[in-house]
Amino acid sequence: EEEPPKLDYTDVERVLTASGVDNVTKEAAERAFETIVDDKNYELKAKSVIPKFTSKSIKIDTKVATITISPQDLRYIKRVSFQGKRCIMIEVDEDAVIEGFTLSTETLLEKAD
Incomplete structure (x- = not known):
């Protein structure tokens, strides 16, 4: 074995x-x-x-939200720096809907140093 x-x-x-x-x-x-x-x-x-990919989930706690995600989907989560602030970016393939409302999409660009 x-x-x-x-x-x-x-x-x-x-x-x-x-x-x-x-x-x-x-x-x-x-x-x-x-x-x-x-x-x-x-x-x-x-x-x-x-963690087990099929039965466990990972909880991400921030001061404004708690996000629960399965380990196999962690590849879609990134910690990024935007305008000097640490942010969590979640990659999505479809529209994000919260309580029946579709979030609008913004294109954010930051000049590289």
Whole structure:
């Protein structure tokens, strides 16, 4: 029987960095592992960290809204910077309808530096 995949602190550091978490270093991930589990060489089972695509959902909390989304649709969510503000952008293929009202579409352009 094949052993399930495991993640060590370097894998966790790479996942956090790729996910857009600021100020993540290998040293910080190593310290976190040592603080929590007393062993920087501890490995987490990947299935314990990665949500099930079919039964779990991910909740994104902001000061103005809570968004619940299935993990397989996370590829349609992006954190972007617009006019100096952090925003969540959701890619849609159809009109967005809220309480029976169709949202209007704006084309936003920002000059690149």
